[in-house]
Amino acid sequence: MNNYKVFLRVRPIDYDQSMLSIDQNVISIKDPTNKQAEWQQFRYDKIFPASSTQQELFESVANFDYENKNGCIISYGQSGSGKSYSLFGNIQNPGIVPLLIQQILYKGQNVQVSFQEIYVDQIRDLNTNLITEEFTKRQILLINDFWEMIKILRSTDIKRQMRTHIILTLEINSNTKLQFVDLAGSERVAKNITEGEKFQEAILITASHQVLNRCLNSFNQNSNKILPKKESKLTSVLIIDNNTQVILIGAINPSQSNYEECLLTLQYLDRTKNIQVSIKKQQSMLGFDTQINVQQEKEIKKLKDEIEEYKIKVEQLNIDRKKRFIELQRLLGLDIDLERLSAKNAKDITIFKNQQEALLKNASLSQQIDEYHYENAQLKKQLEDLKKDTHSKLERYQQQILEQKEINKKFKDQLQLSKMSGDDALRLLSSDRDQFIKKLQDESKNLLEDKVASILNLPQTAQTKNVENQKLQELKKQIKTEIEKEFNKSLEIIKTEYNKSLDHYKFQYEQKLNAKVEEIENFLNQFKKYREKKKSQINEIVEELLDLYDIITKQGKVIDKIETGGYSGGLKSFSIPKQDKPNLPNKVKHKNLFHFLDTNSVTATLTKKASTVEKTIKTATKQLRQSQSQIILEIDYNQLDSINFMSMDFSTVRAYANKLREMIKELQDQITINSDKFKQQIAQQQRERDDAQQKYNMESRKYNQTRVVIESQNRILQKVRPLSSVQRKQ
Numbered sequence: 236m237n238n239y240k241v242f243l244r245v246r247p248i249d250y251d252q253s254m255l256s257i258d259q260n261v262i263s264i265k266d267p268t269n270k271q272a273e274w275q276q277f278r279y280d281k282i283f284p285a286s287s288t289q290q291e292l293f294e295s296v297a298n299f300d301y302e303n304k305n306g307c308i309i310s311y312g313q314s315g316s317g318k319s320y321s322l323f324g325n326i327q328n329p330g331i332v333p334l335l336i337q338q339i340l341y342k343g344q345n346v347q348v349s350f351q352e353i354y355v356d357q358i359r360d361l362n363t364n365l366i367t368e369e370f371t372k373r374q375i376l377l378i379n380d381f382w383e384m385i386k387i388l389r390s391t392d393i394k395r396q397m398r399t400h401i402i403l404t405l406e407i408n409s410n411t412k413l414q415f416v417d418l419a420g421s422e423r424v425a426k427n428i429t430e431g432e433k434f435q436e437a438i439l440i441t442a443s444h445q446v447l448n449r450c451l452n453s454f455n456q457n458s459n460k461i462l463p464k465k466e467s468k469l470t471s472v473l474i475i476d477n478n479t480q481v482i483l484i485g486a487i488n489p490s491q492s493n494y495e496e497c498l499l500t501l502q503y504l505d506r507t508k509n510i511q512v513s514i515k516k517q518q519s520m521l522g523f524d525t526q527i528n529v530q531q532e533k534e535i536k537k538l539k540d541e542i543e544e545y546k547i548k549v550e551q552l553n554i555d556r557k558k559r560f561i562e563l564q565r566l567l568g569l570d571i572d573l574e575r576l577s578a579k580n581a582k583d584i585t586i587f588k589n590q591q592e593a594l595l596k597n598a599s600l601s602q603q604i605d606e607y608h609y610e611n612a613q614l615k616k617q618l619e620d621l622k623k624d625t626h627s628k629l630e631r632y633q634q635q636i637l638e639q640k641e642i643n644k645k646f647k648d649q650l651q652l653s654k655m656s657g658d659d660a661l662r663l664l665s666s667d668r669d670q671f672i673k674k675l676q677d678e679s680k681n682l683l684e685d686k687v688a689s690i691l692n693l694p695q696t697a698q699t700k701n702v703e704n705q706k707l708q709e710l711k712k713q714i715k716t717e718i719e720k721e722f723n724k725s726l727e728i729i730k731t732e733y734n735k736s737l738d739h740y741k742f743q744y745e746q747k748l749n750a751k752v753e754e755i756e757n758f759l760n761q762f763k764k765y766r767e768k769k770k771s772q773i774n775e776i777v778e779e780l781l782d783l784y785d786i787i788t789k790q791g792k793v794i795d796k797i798e799t800g801g802y803s804g805g806l807k808s809f810s811i812p813k814q815d816k817p818n819l820p821n822k823v824k825h826k827n828l829f830h831f832l833d834t835n836s837v838t839a840t841l842t843k844k845a846s847t848v849e850k851t852i853k854t855a856t857k858q859l860r861q862s863q864s865q866i867i868l869e870i871d872y873n874q875l876d877s878i879n880f881m882s883m884d885f886s887t888v889r890a891y892a893n894k895l896r897e898m899i900k901e902l903q904d905q906i907t908i909n910s911d912k913f914k915q916q917i918a919q920q921q922r923e924r925d926d927a928q929q930k931y932n933m934e935s936r937k938y939n940q941t942r943v944v945i946e947s948q949n950r951i952l953q954k955v956r957p958l959s960s961v962q963r964k965q
């Protein structure tokens with residue numbers, strides 16, 4: 236049996252007969268606006284005309300072994316064509332789903348339901364109203380009765396959005412699944428809409444319809460090709476496999492204005508099966524090629540095969556029916572083969588038939604008599620029951636009458652007794668009552684007097700109350716003013732405290748600021764002084780160096796002149812004019828030089844060296860004087876101007892000059908060393924100055940930061956002050 240079926244349902248409408256005509260499983264359609272248009276015909280597995288009922292559709296759809304086989308029932312068509320009506324229906328006319336639920340529950344089977352919608356490739360669970368990633372993540376509800384299902388259908392119908400695919404899944408005995416798919420309306424998007432959400436939505440819906448069509452087509456052909464299910468969200472979640480019965484229900488709303496949509500629906504159904512019977516050669520105005528192709532011919536052949544199959548089945552059914560008939564006859568005692576008799580003699584058959592009917596009538600009459608007997612017996616039994624009932628009631632009444640009589644008698648006796656003792660009791664009662672009344676009168680009199688007194692005292696009481704009230708008011712006022720005073724006082728205290736602390740903080744900040752400023756200024760002054768000092772020291776040193784240089788130059792010149800005999804008196808007794816004589820360095824003028832010499836113990840070395848040299852010279856001179864009777868020269872370097880060169884011989888002078896040269900060289904070296912030291916010291920000073928500068932920069936940065944902080948604090952304080960005063964007022 237084929238696993239795929241296509242049904243068509245036509246919505247009831249006063250449609251124009253000239254547009255549609257239905258003949259069993261073939262529907263013909265013609266363009267109502269074109270008189271020359273030819274009829275196009277389509278054949279489906281079943282066509283449900285406008286007069287068809289929900290029950291008829293249900294019986295055809297649920298006519299498969301859904302307890303062992305899955306099902307996928309899809310409704311397709313334009314909006315308003317009756318897709319939802321066919322699947323779900325309404326309370327008056329329930330559709331396939333509720334009718335099926337009813338049947339399942341009647342059989343005592345267990346059924347669960349889940350409800351989802353697919354919109355623009357997004358799945359939403361209509362039970363929980365949540366968007367889910369996967370189709371399997373759905374809320375499943377157990378259905379206990381038919382009305383529960385109706386309720387769920389109603390609520391989900393409310394939640395449902397426009398133009399969505401609805402998928403309702405039934406799980407029967409947790410074994411088989413039935414999917415009911417109410418597709419989004421198939422109508423084409425209006426030509427003037429070419430972009431935007433509506434356009435996209437329509438494109439996606441059409442795309443999913445087309446993928447579904449291809450899937451159904453492949454499924455129908457039983458081809459080994461893998462179905463293109465993954466191409467759309469809708470088809471990817473449908474159960475369409477070898478164990479599924481798939482039914483596509485096309486719905487059309489055949490008003491004249493819907494001709495195009497109707498034709499498109501018919502063609503869509505047709506394409507899934509390719510079972511078009513005969514189509515008049517006509518190019519559809521909607522662009523679909525309606526010619527029969529080879530595929531369709533194959534389909535026709537397949538259908539023919541199927542018809543043959545059906546014929547065999549019908550034959551089989553006829554044989555079954557005959558067998559059952561013979562069995563029935565055997566049971567009735569009419570074990571006769573009518574077929575054989577008919578072949579023999581038609582008359583006999585009539586007689587037998589009449590006899591058969593007579594027997595049947597007889598049987599029915601005896602059944603009626605039996606029924607009468609039964610009814611009679613029933614009536615008799617009822618009469619008997621009635622008699623019994625009446626009798627027992629009568630007995631009960633008699634008993635009641637006797638009991639009543641007894642009560643009456645007792646009552647009479649009591650009355651007699653009461654009459655006798657009544658007078659005494661009356662007397663006793665009246666004296667009690669008088670006393671009671673008197674007591675009551677006294678009490679009420681007292682009460683009345685009290686009331687009168689209180690009424691008379693009312694103005695006075697009112698006055699006292701007034702005075703008391705006034706006093707109370709005054710007291711209240713006093714308490715209020717006291718509280719206000721107290722409050723204001725504490726407010727003032729808080730205010731002054733607050734202001735004080737505010738001023739205190741401000742003062743502290745200012746002090747800190749001032750201290751910082753002072754610190755920085757001190758530092759700057761000290762640094763300036765230090766710089767000045769160092770500057771003057773450097774200047775002094777420079778002056779000294781220049782002076783020393785002058786001395787050295789002058790001495791050099793003197794020596795040159797001595798050597799070249801530039802002075803009168805010859806080499807032996809030259810005299811140096813006063814203006815040529817250089818002033819030697821002294822501790823007063825060149826204090827820095829001597830200070831460094833001292834500190835570096837250069838002086839000591841020099842003096843030592845000088846004295847050694849001096850000694851040598853002295854010895855040499857002594858020897859010379861002794862041998863050559865030459866003048867011995869006493870050298871006093873500190874008193875150079877007093878040296879009498881004239882008393883010296885040439886070698887002594889040369890030695891002296893050499894000595895001087897050496898000294899000068901040493902001095903020059905010393906000066907170089909010292910100047911390097913000076914340089915180093917200057918570099919050191921510069922480094923220190925840079926450090927100090929850095930420190931200064933850092934300090935001034937800190938100072939600026941502190942200043943900014945204090946200024947912002949001040950601003951906040953100024954803001955806080957009025958705010959807090961407002962708060963305090965409140």
Ligand SMILES: Nc1ncnc2c1ncn2[C@@H]1O[C@H](COP(=O)(O)OP(=O)(O)OP(=O)(O)O)[C@@H](O)[C@H]1O
Pocket residue numbers: 245246247312313314315316317318319320321418419420486
């Ligand atoms: N066969 C029918 N008999 C009686 N009324 C019908 C039939 N088919 C549809 N209707 C009525 O037509 C109206 C539209 O039907 P329905 O809501 O089922 O259309 P639809 O195709 O599901 O539309 P959409 O999917 O756009 O909501 C409903 O009021 C429904 O009761």
